[in-house]
Structures are given as C-alpha cells and as structure tokens.
Amino acid sequence: MAQAPALPRGFELPLKQRLPRIGSIDQVAVEARAGELAKRSIKKEAKVWALELAIRCTDLTTLEGQDTPGKVAALCSKAIRPDPGDPNVPSVAAVCVYPNLVPTAKERLAGSGVKVASVATAFPSGQSPLDVKLRDVQDAVAMGADEIDMVIDRGAFLSGRYAKVFDEIVQVKEACGDAHLKVILEVTELGTYDNVRRASLLAMAAGADFIKTSTGKLPGAATLPVQLVMLEAIRDVHEETGRKVGMKAAGGIRAAKNAIQYLVQVHETVGPDWLTPDLYRIGASSLLNDILMQLRKEKTGAYQSKDYFTND
Amino acid sequence: MSRLPVKKTYKLYIGGAFPRSESGRTYEAQGQNVARASRKDVRDAVVAARAAQPKWAAATAYNRGQVLYRIAEMMEARVPEFAELCSGKDEVHRSVDRWVWYAGFADKLAQVLGSSNPVAGPYFNFTIPEPTGVVGIVSPDEPPLLGLVSRIAPALTGGNAVVALASEARPLAAIELAEAVATSDVPGGVVNLLTGHRSELAPWLASHMDVNAIDLTGADGLRTDLELAAAENVKRVIVGKPDSQSLYEISSFLELKTVWHPIGT
Numbered sequence: 001m002a003q004a005p006a007l008p009r010g011f012e013l014p015l016k017q018r019l020p021r022i023g024s025i026d027q028v029a030v031e032a033r034a035g036e037l038a039k040r041s042i043k044k045e046a047k048v049w050a051l052e053l054a055i056r057c058t059d060l061t062t063l064e065g066q067d068t069p070g071k072v073a074a075l076c077s078k079a080i081r082p083d084p085g086d087p088n089v090p091s092v093a094a095v096c097v098y099p100n101l102v103p104t105a106k107e108r109l110a111g112s113g114v115k116v117a118s119v120a121t122a123f124p125s126g127q128s129p130l131d132v133k134l135r136d137v138q139d140a141v142a143m144g145a146d147e148i149d150m151v152i153d154r155g156a157f158l159s160g161r162y163a164k165v166f167d168e169i170v171q172v173k174e175a176c177g178d179a180h181l182k183v184i185l186e187v188t189e190l191g192t193y194d195n196v197r198r199a200s201l202l203a204m205a206a207g208a209d210f211i212k213t214s215t216g217k218l219p220g221a222a223t224l225p226v227q228l229v230m231l232e233a234i235r236d237v238h239e240e241t242g243r244k245v246g247m248k249a250a251g252g253i254r255a256a257k258n259a260i261q262y263l264v265q266v267h268e269t270v271g272p273d274w275l276t277p278d279l280y281r282i283g284a285s286s287l288l289n290d291i292l293m294q295l296r297k298e299k300t301g302a303y304q305s306k307d308y309f310t311n312d
Numbered sequence: 313m314s315r316l317p318v319k320k321t322y323k324l325y326i327g328g329a330f331p332r333s334e335s336g337r338t339y340e341a342q343g344q345n346v347a348r349a350s351r352k353d354v355r356d357a358v359v360a361a362r363a364a365q366p367k368w369a370a371a372t373a374y375n376r377g378q379v380l381y382r383i384a385e386m387m388e389a390r391v392p393e394f395a396e397l398c399s400g401k402d403e404v405h406r407s408v409d410r411w412v413w414y415a416g417f418a419d420k421l422a423q424v425l426g427s428s429n430p431v432a433g434p435y436f437n438f439t440i441p442e443p444t445g446v447v448g449i450v451s452p453d454e455p456p457l458l459g460l461v462s463r464i465a466p467a468l469t470g471g472n473a474v475v476a477l478a479s480e481a482r483p484l485a486a487i488e489l490a491e492a493v494a495t496s497d498v499p500g501g502v503v504n505l506l507t508g509h510r511s512e513l514a515p516w517l518a519s520h521m522d523v524n525a526i527d528l529t530g531a532d533g534l535r536t537d538l539e540l541a542a543a544e545n546v547k548r549v550i551v552g553k554p555d556s557q558s559l560y561e562i563s564s565f566l567e568l569k570t571v572w573h574p575i576g577t
Contacts, residue, residue, distance in 0.1 A: 302544065303355050305522035 025193035025229060034224035037268055038261040047260070048298050051291050052090055053275060054259040055082060059117055059248065059283045061096040063124075063216065069104040072097055076108035078310060083292050086299075092288070093277035094147060098123075099140040106144035117182070118145035121172060124186070124215035126151035130168055137175040147180040148172070149248075151215060152199065154189045162202060169206035182210035182248055182281075187226045188218040196226055200233035204245045214251035216283060221251025224265060231269040238270070247274065250283025256294040259287055322346040322483070324353060324507060325490035327360030328500015339508065342397070342484050349508035351516040354475070357504035358522050361446045361473035364501025369443045369471035377418030379497045380468060384411035386492040397485040398457040407461040413557055414465040421470065425563050429570070436573040441566040443471035444548055445524035448517040450510060450538070452530035452554035456482035459554040460489060463527050464503065466561035475504045475523070477514060479530070483507040510534070518542045525565060529554060 042050055060079045062071060076095055083089040094115035095105050105116045118140040122128035128136075137148055150172050156164040173181050183203040187196050203211050211230055214221035227249050234245050247270075249262050259282060266274050274280050293304040323330040324347050335350035368376070387394060387408045394404040422441055429437040447467045452459035456479040467474050478486030490505045506513060514534055518526055518541035525548035531538050535551070542549050550564045 300544075302519035302521055302541070303358065303516065305520075305545070308521060308545075 025197055027193055030193060030228055031225045034228045034265065037228075037265045038224055040261075040264045042260050042264065044298075048295065050260045050263055051256060051295050051298075054256070054263060054282060054291055055092055055288065056090045057263075057277045057280050057282050058092040058288060059094045059096045059250070059281050060092045060288060061216065061250070061283050061285050063096070063098060063119060067098060067101055069101065072101045072104045073108050074310075076105055076114070078288070079114045080109065080112045082288055083295070084310070086296070089292065089295065093281055096147075096149060096283060099136065099143065099145070102140055102143040102145050115146040116144060117147035117149055118143075119149045119151075119184075119215075120145075121150040121168075123149070123151050123184075124217045126153045127155060130171065133168065134171060134175045137172050141175070141177055141179050145179055147182060148176050149182045149184055149212060151184045151186060152203065154186055157190070157195070157199060162198075165199075166202055166206045169203055169208060173207040180209045181207065182212045182246075183208040184212045184215055184250075185230075186215055186218070187213050187222075188220055193225070193229045196229045197233050200230045201237070204233065204237050204243075208245060210246035210248050210281065212248035212250055212281075212283070214283075216251035218251070222249040222253055222262075224261060227262060228265060228269060231266060234274075235270045244273070244279060246279040246281065248281035248283055250281075253282055253284050254286050254290065256287070256291045259284075259291065320344075322487050322507070324349055324357075325487070325494065325503070325505040326353065326357045326501075327364075327504065328494065330490070330494075333508070341480070341507075342482055344484060346483050346487070346507050349506040349513055351513070353506055353508075354513055354516045354520070357475040357506060358446060358448075358517075358520055360501035361475050361504055362522055364499050365443070365446055365471075365473035368468075368473055368499055368502045371471075373419035373422065376469065376471065377415045380411055380415035380418060380465070382496040383493055383498065384408045384415065386496050387411065387489070390488065390492060394457060394485060394488055397488055398482070399455055403455050403458050407458045410458070410461050410465055410557055414469045414562070417559065417562060418469050421559065421562055421566075424559060425566065425568070431572070434575055436575050437570065438573070439568050439570045441470065441563065442569050444565055444567055445472060446522060447472045447474045447565055448520070448523045448526040449474055449476040450514050450517070450526070450528050450530045450534075451476055451478060451486075453479045453481050453532075455554065457485035457489065459530070460486050462555055462557065462561075463529055463552065466558075467525075467527070467565040468498075468503065469562050470566045472525070472565050473502045473504075475506065475517060477510055477517065477530070478505055478507045480508070480510045514538055515541055518547070519544060521545045523547060525550065527552060527565075 079092045079095045091114050094117045096117040097105050099118050102118045120136040120140045121133035152165050185199045200211050289309045296304050323332050333347045333349050334352045337348040338345040339348040391404050395401045425441045427439045431437040449463050451463050464474050464476050486505050493503050518538040526542050527550045528535050529552045
C-alpha cells in the first residue's frame with residue numbers, strides 16, 4: 001500500500017499519532033462496501049420505523065436567496081407537524097435557514113422542541129475574513145440559533161494551509177457558545193476521499209459537534225461512499241478518544257429509499273448509538289414529502305400522490 | 313440457408329421502454345410466456361405516466377392528432393402480424409380506422425365540447441375541455457385489439473396519459489400495439505401497457521392516489537371493489553363499451569373548465 005503523505009507543519013492536533021494514516025482511503029473498497037450496504041432490504045414495520053427515524057433526524061432546510069419570513073413560517077409549521085392529517089408522524093429535528101431568518105424560525109418553533117439551525121461563516125463559499133465569519137456566527141447565535149452550520153475554507157484546505165482551517169473552526173466553536181457546531185466540508189470541492197477523511201479528522205479535532213457533507217449548493221453532494229468515509233473517521237475518533245461526533249448528510253437526498261440506505265450505513269458503521277437526532281442528521285427539503293408519502297402508503301396500502309402533500 | 317429462430321420475449325411497455333416485469337414472473341397466454349406485471353410495475357407505470365402527461369397535454373392539438381394518426385400508419389404496416397394475434401384482419405382494420413377517427417378529433421374537440429356561455433353580468437364566460445391527467449384503463453378481454461384501442465384512443469386524444477392493463481387471456485395484440493406506439497412519436501410514458509393478472513393489478517391501479525380516472529370497461533366481476541377503491545381520491549370512473557367510437561368517449565376523460573373573465577361594465 002502506498003505510503004500516505006505526511007501532513008505539513010503547523011498541523012498540531014490531539015490526534016497527531018493517527019495522522020500518518022490519513023490519506024490511505026481505498027477508493028474501490030469504500031465504494032464497494034457502500035454499494036453492498038445500499039442493497040439491504042428494509043420492509044414493513046422496520047421500514048416504518050426507519051422512515052420515522054429519518055423524519056426525526058431531518059434538518060428541514062431552505063437556503064435560497066428568495067427565502068421570505070412567510071416561506072420560513074410555512075416551513076416551520078411543516079417541521080412541527082409534517083403530516084397535518086396524521087399527528088403520529090414525529091416532528092423533524094431542526095429547521096435550517098440563513099441567519100436573517102433565524103428570528104422568524106425561532107418565534108414559530110417556540111415550545112415545539114424543534115431546533116433552529118443557521119448557516120454562517122460566509123456560507124456557502126467561506127471566502128471571507130475571519131472577523132466577518134465570527135461576527136456572522138455571533139449574530140446568528142444572538143438571534144437565537146441553537147445550531148450553527150459553518151463552512152470550512154476550502155481554498156485554504158486545498159492549498160495545504162490546514163492550520164488556518166483548524167484555527168478558524170476552533171474560533172468559530174468558541175463564538176458558538178452553547179450552540180452546537182456542524183462543520184460543512186463541502187466534499188464535492190475536496191475532490192478525493194483522502195481529503196474527505198483528512199478534513200473530517202481536522203474538523204473533529206478542532207471541536208466540531210457534527211461533521212456535514214455539503215452545503216447543498218453543488219451537484220453530486222452527499223453520496224453513500226462519502227458518508228462511509230466520514231463515518232469511519234467518526235468511528236476512529238470514538239474508538240481512540242471516546243468522543244461521539246455527529247454526522248450530517250446533506251444535499252441530493254430526495255427519496256425515502258435513499259434516506260433508509262444512509263441510515264443502514266450509519267447503523268453498520270458506527271452502530272445504533274448514532275441512530276438519534278443528537279448524533280445523526282439528514283439535511284433535506286424535498287425528501288420529507290417522499291417519506292410522508294411512503295408512510296401513508298404503508299398505512300393505507302395505496303400508492304400516494306404528491307397532490308395530497310403540502311409544498312413546504 | 314438455415315437460420316436460428318429469433319424468439320420473441322413478450323414484455324411490458326413502461327415509460328417508452330420494454331422492461332420485463334420487476335418481479336421476473338411470466339404467465340402463459342396464447343401459447344407464449346408473457347410478462348406477468350406486479351404492483352411495482354403498476355407503480356412505475358403511473359410514475360412514468362405522471363411525468364409524461366403535462367408535455368403531452370401541452371402539445372398542440374394538431375400535433376397530438378398527427379401523432380395519433382402515426383399510430384394508425386404503423387399498425388397499417390403490420391396488419392398481418394396483428395391479424396394473427398386477434399380475431400383477424402377485420403378487427404385490425406377497424407382498430408386502424410379507430411385511431412384515424414380519433415386522430416381527426418384531436419383538434420376539433422375543443423370547438424365541439426367547449427362553449428361561450430351567456431351570463432347576466434359583466435363577464436365573458438367560456439368553457440374549455442382539459443385533460444383529467446393520468447388515466448388507468450382495465451381493458452376488456454374481447455376483442456383483444458379493438459377493445460384496447462377503443463379504450464385508450466379517446467383518453468389519449470384528450471391529452472391524458474394512460475396506464476392500461478391488456479386483455480388477460482389474449483395479451484399478445486397489446487404487446488404488438490406497444491411496438492407500433494413506440495415507433496409513432498408518442499412520447500415515452502404517455503402510453504404504458506401492462507400484461508398480467510387483472511385481479512392482481514387492477515386494485516393497485518384503482519387505489520392509486522396519483523391516478524385521476526379509471527376505465528373499468530373490462531373489470532367484470534371486480535367492478536364494485538374497484539369502484540370503492542377509486543372513491544378514495546374521487547377518481548372519475550368510466551365504464552364504456554368494448555367497441556364504440558364517439559365524441560362522448562373522449563369527453564368522459566375530460567374535465568370542463570369554466571372561466572369568468574371580467575369585461576367592462
């Protein structure tokens with residue numbers, strides 16, 4: 001096996017001992033394993049359980065330039081009670097919006113148990129000075145965000161300035177205070193599985209509560225092999241330090257069937273402990289309706305139509 | 313020179329492609345092994361029909377007529393093959409003529425079924441026909457070709473997409489028809505043809521929430537149950553005749569939209 005390249009200087013992490021092993025992802029094996037796990041057949045009661053879990057783990061997301069308080073309000077209603085016709089369907093985990101819409105979401109979700117997540121740090125590019133990013137985070141937290149989804153500076157990461165990326169995460173984590181920090185790696189821009197693993201370990205070492213695949217702004221975002229690489233990094237950190245870091249898959253998960261494949265992978269890689277909204281999230285918008293349709297299909301026995309489900 | 317026989321596999325027609333049943337099953341009919349569709353094939357066919365319907369409805373009426381006429385052209389070229397699979401040449405000729413008749417109505421039905429209505433107010437009030445959407449068709453067992461054509465042609469003429477269950481006992485003509493449709497510029501998904509056991513498939517079609525109308529002409533003893541299932545999303549239920557040709561066959565697959573357009577006092 002090829003010797004993985006050593007990391008550059010200035011990369012001083014608590015996980016230093018592991019670092020030489022970073023960058024030795026077997027691409028063929030990862031894709032084969034992800035493909036195998038995707039073939040599991042989950043039916044009937046198990047399917048209903050998995051679908052409800054997927055809802056409980058969903059970060060219902062809207063990140064558009066055209067988002068309005070009205071749209072976010074509607075999204076919040078849906079987050080609290082996804083299927084107005086069936087009170088047994090659980091609420092989602094959180095609503096994910098831009099910082100300016102945090103107050104609206106906070107107000108609408110008050111008392112519901114659904115959290116408010118906000119993207120910050122010059123989302124989605126992350127190409128802004130650090131003080132701007134920190135201010136972005138502080139403002140979002142001050143407006144009531146329970147969770148912050150930050151982006152890493154891919155420009156710095158890809159040019160080898162890992163220390164800069166690391167420092168930024170540390171400072172953002174500090175700025176978050178009590179809010180949970182999810183670190184978006186934007187895997188599409190990282191290019192290789194090696195980089196995904198390296199960025200995952202770096203983010204976890206810097207204090208991330210969650211690591212997240214993508215912004216959702218690029219095509220080909222979350223994929224099963226990418227999640228597997230990230231979960232294995234999470235597992236390794238857990239085995240070494242006992243710390244449990246969460247995983248969030250976001251971008252491109254639109255079908256209930258796919259959501260179940262992601263959950264199976266979590267179960268098989270890091271174990272059932274992670275099958276909770278505290279440690280696993282799916283960032284999605286159109287996925288929720290497909291899950292609701294599948295649930296109602298299981299309940300009524302008839303195939304469903306989009307016509308009978310709300311558009312956000 | 314002796315040749316190896318080229319044997320035909322009788323398959324389904326879903327979304328413009330000819331897949332085997334998702335279940336891999338077949339059943340024997342007319343001395344052949346024919347694909348036996350499953351409920352998941354019904355599901356896939358409805359998804360394909362739903363995706364294809366808006367574009368078919370948005371095509372100009374003239375263009376729809378041309379495409380339907382093209383089906384007649386394609387069938388005309390295969391009369392002997394069709395004749396072997398149904399009651400004979402006479403049935404094939406009548407089926408071809410039926411396409412031609414409905415093709416001609418594609419750009420005329422709005423004039424005949426639509427209207428401008430006198431109202432006592434400052435409105436121009438008019439009514440126009442619109443397609444219902446996705447139509448499920450349980451086609452009659454007999455006649456195997458003419459019965460199927462008589463049921464799907466009027467639905468297509470009005471701009472609907474169809475998912476049709478072929479004659480259970482004599483499905484081969486339906487598969488031959490699918491091949492004519494596939495070479496006729498009918499967009500993939502507008503016509504979907506399934507072969508298999510009617511009692512197994514029809515309930516899934518009747519209860520499917522994304523099917524807007526269902527034709528139970530061939531439902532026989534299943535009719536009451538299917539009508540009950542269809543009531544869940546208030547499907548338009550049609551029970552027509554296996555061999556009829558009428559403007560009202562088209563209108564039974566249409567909805568009438570009435571517009572109150574304000575004009576000056």
